[in-house]
Amino acid sequence: MSNPSSQxxxxxxxxxxxxxxxxWLTSFLTTQxxxxxxxxxxxxxxxxxxxxxxxxxxxxxxTSCFPPDIHxxxxxxxxxxxxxxxxxxxxxxxSKSRWEQIExxxxxxxxxxxxxxxxxxxxxxxxxxxxxxxxxGGPHKLALQDxxxxxxxxxxxxxxxxxxxxxxxxxxxxxxxxxxxxGVVLLEPGTTMVLGGKIEGLHKAWKEGRxxxxxxxxxxxxxxx
Amino acid sequence: xxxxxLCVAEKPxxxxxxxxxxxxxxxxxxxxxxxxxxxxxxxxxxxxxPWGQCSVTxxxxxxxxxxxxxxxxxxxxxxxxxxxxxxxxxxxxxxxxKKAIADNITAQARYAKALFIWTDCDREGEHIGAEVRQSAYxxxxxxxxxxxxxxxxxxxxxxxxxxxxxxxxxxQVNAVSARIELDLRLGAAFTRFQTLTLRTLGGDLEDRVISxxxxxxxxxxxxxxRYFRVKQFVPENFWSIKVMHKRDxxxxxxxxxxxxxxxRASVVILFERxxxxxIAKVIKLQKKPTSKWRPLPLTTVELxxxxxxxxRMDSQRVMKxxxxxxxxxxxxxPRTETDSFDKGMDLKKLIEKQEQDQAWGGYATSxxxxxxxxxxxxxxxxxxxPPIHPVNFVASGSLSGDERRVYEFVVRRFLAxxxxxxxxxxxxxxxxxxxxxxxxxxxxxxERNYLEVYPYEKWNSSQPLPRxxxxxxxxxxEANITEGETSPPGYLTxxxxxxxxxxxxxxxxxxxAEHIAKxxxxxxxxxxxxxxxxxTNGNGNGNSGRGGRRERSGRGGAQGGNNATGSGGGSVQQFxxxxxxxxxxxxxxGIGLETSLGKPFLRKEMxxxxxxxxxxxxxxxxxxxxxxxxxxxxxxxxxQQVDVLKAACxxxxxxxxx
Numbered sequence: 001m002s003n004p005s006s007q008x009x010x011x012x013x014x015x016x017x018x019x020x021x022x023x024w025l026t027s028f029l030t031t032q033x034x035x036x037x038x039x040x041x042x043x044x045x046x047x048x049x050x051x052x053x054x055x056x057x058x059x060x061x062x063t064s065c066f067p068p069d070i071h072x073x074x075x076x077x078x079x080x081x082x083x084x085x086x087x088x089x090x091x092x093x094x095s096k097s098r099w100e101q102i103e104x105x106x107x108x109x110x111x112x113x114x115x116x117x118x119x120x121x122x123x124x125x126x127x128x129x130x131x132x133x134x135x136x137g138g139p140h141k142l143a144l145q146d147x148x149x150x151x152x153x154x155x156x157x158x159x160x161x162x163x164x165x166x167x168x169x170x171x172x173x174x175x176x177x178x179x180x181x182x183g184v185v186l187l188e189p190g191t192t193m194v195l196g197g198k199i200e201g202l203h204k205a206w207k208e209g210r211x212x213x214x215x216x217x218x219x220x221x222x223x224x225x
Numbered sequence: 226x227x228x229x230x231l232c233v234a235e236k237p238x239x240x241x242x243x244x245x246x247x248x249x250x251x252x253x254x255x256x257x258x259x260x261x262x263x264x265x266x267x268x269x270x271x272x273x274x275p276w277g278q279c280s281v282t283x284x285x286x287x288x289x290x291x292x293x294x295x296x297x298x299x300x301x302x303x304x305x306x307x308x309x310x311x312x313x314x315x316x317x318x319x320x321x322x323k324k325a326i327a328d329n330i331t332a333q334a335r336y337a338k339a340l341f342i343w344t345d346c347d348r349e350g351e352h353i354g355a356e357v358r359q360s361a362y363x364x365x366x367x368x369x370x371x372x373x374x375x376x377x378x379x380x381x382x383x384x385x386x387x388x389x390x391x392x393x394x395x396x397q398v399n400a401v402s403a404r405i406e407l408d409l410r411l412g413a414a415f416t417r418f419q420t421l422t423l424r425t426l427g428g429d430l431e432d433r434v435i436s437x438x439x440x441x442x443x444x445x446x447x448x449x450x451r452y453f454r455v456k457q458f459v460p461e462n463f464w465s466i467k468v469m470h471k472r473d474x475x476x477x478x479x480x481x482x483x484x485x486x487x488x489r490a491s492v493v494i495l496f497e498r499x500x501x502x503x504i505a506k507v508i509k510l511q512k513k514p515t516s517k518w519r520p521l522p523l524t525t526v527e528l529x530x531x532x533x534x535x536x537r538m539d540s541q542r543v544m545k546x547x548x549x550x551x552x553x554x555x556x557x558x559p560r561t562e563t564d565s566f567d568k569g570m571d572l573k574k575l576i577e578k579q580e581q582d583q584a585w586g587g588y589a590t591s592x593x594x595x596x597x598x599x600x601x602x603x604x605x606x607x608x609x610x611p612p613i614h615p616v617n618f619v620a621s622g623s624l625s626g627d628e629r630r631v632y633e634f635v636v637r638r639f640l641a642x643x644x645x646x647x648x649x650x651x652x653x654x655x656x657x658x659x660x661x662x663x664x665x666x667x668x669x670x671x672e673r674n675y676l677e678v679y680p681y682e683k684w685n686s687s688q689p690l691p692r693x694x695x696x697x698x699x700x701x702x703e704a705n706i707t708e709g710e711t712s713p714p715g716y717l718t719x720x721x722x723x724x725x726x727x728x729x730x731x732x733x734x735x736x737x738a739e740h741i742a743k744x745x746x747x748x749x750x751x752x753x754x755x756x757x758x759x760x761t762n763g764n765g766n767g768n769s770g771r772g773g774r775r776e777r778s779g780r781g782g783a784q785g786g787n788n789a790t791g792s793g794g795g796s797v798q799q800f801x802x803x804x805x806x807x808x809x810x811x812x813x814x815g816i817g818l819e820t821s822l823g824k825p826f827l828r829k830e831m832x833x834x835x836x837x838x839x840x841x842x843x844x845x846x847x848x849x850x851x852x853x854x855x856x857x858x859x860x861x862x863x864x865q866q867v868d869v870l871k872a873a874c875x876x877x878x879x880x881x882x883x
């Protein structure tokens with residue numbers, strides 16, 4: 001019987017499109033009791049992977065990463081078979097003006113929300129935000145990163161379940177047969193599978209910095225204009 | 226000798242028309258000593274048992290008879306620390322200028338078997354009824370007290386009300402008396418405190434009263450809030466894609482399903498993919514009947530909003546005019562939340578009365594000849610009054626300009642309610658170009674129906690779309706990226722302000738217009754026509770204005786003065802806060818109270834609790850005590866952090882840099 005390490009790796013690669021690196025797996029297994037049955041181990045490994053930073057936890061194989069010239073805007077369209085695992089670094093809703101989003105964040109900071117014309121008091125809880133996030137429009141633009149650390153943008157060509165302002169940063173997605181147009185990945189339900197997960201530090205920083213980011217983006221656009 | 230019944234209405238005009246209806250026009254008029262507006266009308270009327278044939282004296286008050294005041298020793302501004310006003314003893318007094326009216330009721334009650342109260346059927350009217358009762362008891366401790374239930378002064382309605390009296394609703398009386406007490410205490414405490422404190426800053430603040438009111442401040446808060454949204458607004462670019470196609474000599478423009486995106490690079494990529502696809506395919510072709518719904522029956526809030534939109538009158542002016550029309554018997558009671566007509570009401574009879582009009586008479590006739598539809602029912606019902614509707618016909622020649630316009634609006638709205646919806650056919654063509662979807666809509670109006678009589682709404686056919694068939698493919702003539710820029714919101718207009726007050730429970734439909742007028746009068750806000758220069762109005766006539774009804778005592782020509790602004794103007798008025806208005810709201814928001822006085826939450830809570838009193842689920846005392854406790858705490862916090870308020874005034878009023 002082969003060692004649990006390669007069995008877990010094979011299992012995760014075929015079912016999830018996630019190929020953990022041998023170093024990560026080894027250190028993961030040291031934290032587990034050797035008597036734990038394999039399915040349970042695999043599940044725990046998957047859970048840990050989703051909460052990890054894939055630039056350190058996944059193997060950067062050429063087929064599971066984007067090619068080095070991914071950003072080349074001269075390429076009108078190409079299709080990548082994958083599967084490529086990526087993690088989300090930021091998300092924005094392209095259908096809303098940044099100012100509109102800033103106003104909504106500030107109202108929430110004051111503990112106010114709106115229900116139609118009525119101004120209501122809301123507690124800034126996670127649930128409250130999720131409620132708001134559910135209603136956002138999209139399409140969304142996501143900053144993504146693969147196991148090699150390459151960063152690029154993805155936009156929703158069609159709405160993908162799990163993508164929205166309410167999603168967690170560090171959330172993992174697997175792309176199969178995905179189209180890249182002018183250096184931007186086009187996300188669709190058929191090519192994009194959201195696995196979930198979250199990188200705590202990244203998520204916190206994104207959330208706290210979001211208002212400043214939006215303001216900076218407005219200023220950058222003003223300068224460009 | 227027949228028994229005597231004393232009837233008391235809320236205003237002289239109502240007393241007169243009720244007297245006319247009950248007496249059949251046969252009555253004697255007597256002046257009373259000390260007031261030239263009030264008359265006593267004497268006649269006989271045959272009431273239902275147990276009363277039977279009685280001699281009647283019909284008279285009236287003019288709004289509230291009494292007001293609540295602090296005891297003598299607390300009345301002077303420097304007599305005590307403002308915080309004492311939260312629990313200082315208070316007493317109810319007959320207003321000096323109402324003394325003769327109260328005496329008249331006391332005297333008339335002396336020989337009467339019963340008192341019939343004919344005040345308006347709403348919360349405020351119920352309380353006025355209790356004030357009348359108090360004066361009557363002074364003359365006759367055993368007089369029986371009844372109340373007439375009516376909502377317009379149409380003859381049959383009035384007679385029915387006289388035959389079916391009910392009792393005064395003590396809960397409503399209590400709710401209003403609690404509100405009066407709270408308005409007095411909170412208003413006086415904060416007004417004295419902030420006036421005296423800010424006075425020390427000198428300059429423009431040295432000799433003005435800086436009043437506080439629990440409705441005034443949230444109302445001002447809405448105006449300031451919007452002002453900052455306008456001021457801070459940053460425009461941003463957005464991009465969209467348009468697809469054009471020419472067929473049968475018609476140029477159709479297809480709009481992007483995504484509407485617009487704020488990311489240029491993404492739009493360029495999506496656009497390129499459309500161009501590459503080259504061919505568009507019709508994926509949806511839908512023709513369906515559509516209709517534009519006739520309006521709901523008219524409520525006060527709607528009348529005020531539409532009044533400033535269509536009739537170019539401010540809400541206070543509209544209400545004043547509507548009330549005059551009601552007093553004269555042309556329309557039903559104009560203060561109502563109800564937006565559905567009672568099924569039993571004979572609407573056709575009301576339509577019949579409008580047949581004689583030059584402008585809409587023909588339309589009224591067409592309704593009676595088969596066009597009539599039972600009006601839609603809204604979800605609001607105050608259980609006291611029907612929606613606003615015309616009660617009698619009056620030729621437009623015998624009305625003044627503003628009266629004519631409000632009457633015409635009420636009639637047209639009523640006829641529109643009783644009409645069929647407007648009917649049309651809408652066509653939607655949806656095409657797919659690569660992964661992007663575009664659509665074009667067409668509208669063909671088939672029957673205008675209610676729109677014939679209701680020119681305040683528009684619904685027009687669009688340019689007809691050329692023929693397309695489902696699944697067909699074609700090569701669009703042209704596709705473009707378009708670019709645009711977001712524009713700031715406008716300053717708050719009166720209809721918007723009323724909607725906000727309504728949605729947030731600030732004031733009742735009966736008092737909203739007064740609160741708006743008050744913040745103008747206090748120079749917390751200015752109004753200007755949309756797209757014009759600012760103009761200040763009202764120069765504080767020093768009326769303390771407690772106890773809602775004082776300003777709207779509706780005695781015909783005797784009032785006036787207050788309504789100089791707003792009627793003639795050509796466009797919708799918008800509100801801009803003055804530097805003082807901004808300073809007050811920013812100051813209170815900065816103090817860090819859990820709920821700022823400039824926000825609507827506290828007042829909304831009060832309104833809810835008043836409704837609970839009316840429903841019998843809360844006692845007057847609990848309500849008053851809870852609210853006083855809440856505001857005392859806010860008051861103490863405000864005192865501690867008064868520097869924040871002063872700093873806001875220095876910054877905004879005097880333009881000092883912090």
